[in-house]
Amino acid sequence: MIKIMLSITLSMTISLLLMVICSTISKKSKNNREKMTPFECGFDPKSSSRMPFSMQFFMVAMMFLIFDVEIVIILPTIKMIQMSELYMWFIVTSTFIIILMMGLYHEWKNGILEWSN
Secondary structure, eight states: OHHHHHHHHHHHHHHHHHHHHHHHHTOOOSSOHHHHSOOBTTBOTTSOTTOOOOHHHHHHHHHHHHHHHHHHHHHHHHHHHHHSOHHHHHHHHHHHHHHHHHHHHHHHHTTTTOSOO
């Protein structure tokens, strides 16, 4: 029973000590207001937050994510050449690339890839 009480007391003491040290170290200075403002992707945090967002930036980010995931999916298929039949590997990889090309054509047809109106 004494060991349990000792371990509880010790853990509470260490926790309180760490909280006190953390609160004293993290005191924020009110003098440096510019450093305390959040940085949001190049936008001025003191201006209006209702500014229009560039859809081209959003679409470039989405296309990067799509093609990044595509590379992650295609890279293991290179290793699969050794483990499967070449004909089956060719069918699966070709189907995957055709689906991606159809999506790219759809974006192009809808004018998403246009940079100016």
